[in-house]
Amino acid sequence: DAGVIQSPRHEVTEMGQEVTLRCKPISGHNSLFWYRQTMMRGLELLIYFNNNVPIDDSGMPEDRFSAKMPNASFSTLKIQPSEPRDSAVYFCASSLAQGSSGYTFGSGTRLTVV
Amino acid sequence: GESVGLHLPTLSVQEGDNSIINCAYSNSASDYFIWYKQESGKGPQFIIDIRSNMDKRQGQRVTVLLNKTVKHLSLQIAATQPGDSAVYFCAEKYTGNQFYFGTGTSLTVIP
Numbered sequence: 001d002a003g004v005i006q007s008p009r010h011e012v013t014e015m016g017q018e019v020t021l022r023c024k025p026i027s028g029h030n031s032l033f034w035y036r037q038t039m040m041r042g043l044e045l046l047i048y049f050n051n052n053v054p055i056d057d058s059g060m061p062e063d064r065f066s067a068k069m070p071n072a073s074f075s076t077l078k079i080q081p082s083e084p085r086d087s088a089v090y091f092c093a094s095s096l097a098q099g100s101s102g103y104t105f106g107s108g109t110r111l112t113v114v
Numbered sequence: 115g116e117s118v119g120l121h122l123p124t125l126s127v128q129e130g131d132n133s134i135i136n137c138a139y140s141n142s143a144s145d146y147f148i149w150y151k152q153e154s155g156k157g158p159q160f161i162i163d164i165r166s167n168m169d170k171r172q173g174q175r176v177t178v179l180l181n182k183t184v185k186h187l188s189l190q191i192a193a194t195q196p197g198d199s200a201v202y203f204c205a206e207k208y209t210g211n212q213f214y215f216g217t218g219t220s221l222t223v224i225p
Contacts, residue, residue, distance in 0.1 A: 004157075031211050043158075043203070043215045050211065091157050097211050102148045105157030 004106035006092050012112045018080040021109045024073055025094030033103060034067055034077050035091040043091075049075065050097050082113045122201065124220045133191040135219045137204030142185060144206035148213065149178060149189045153200045161189070161202075191221075199223045 005024040033048040047057040069075040093103035145166040150158035164171045177190040205213040
């Protein structure tokens, strides 16, 4: 298994531009999580999906952020328009929803907004 | 100006010594706990887990201890190696499928 796959690994964009981060969860996992990691706040849960349905998006900082999961093998996190304070490492993780199990994290996307 | 960020607890140990990393969790209803290791430039990786009906679990070179009375979790690493240098997070689960992560402890192994 290739694990959770995120793309791109690095993204540098100008303030005001749209940014789309992508995630492919582990096959068979039915829960998907988007996290943001910064020095200021550590690991923050932004949103998570069960069976492609958003369950809790209370961590999404503002309307500029949106996430979709059109099918079981793909999710996107979009920031429009991006701002310098969005600079962070964004992680996607997946797990089995049934029973207790841990998350498998992707390698993350390092976003820099200049 | 000076940036303000999370003040990560840090631990420095000599190679070959044992390490103990501590974590205070927040919810007495938490029933499942995981320790994650995050190396620089990588995502957190699962190390070991423990359920609330246990107080100790051993893996390869790692042991997790759970004290529910004081809501405390610890990770012990035996014979610490330079490759163990990383940030270690504890995570607790008390609702649904959602884990809540601590702020992490930075471990540095001195060769």
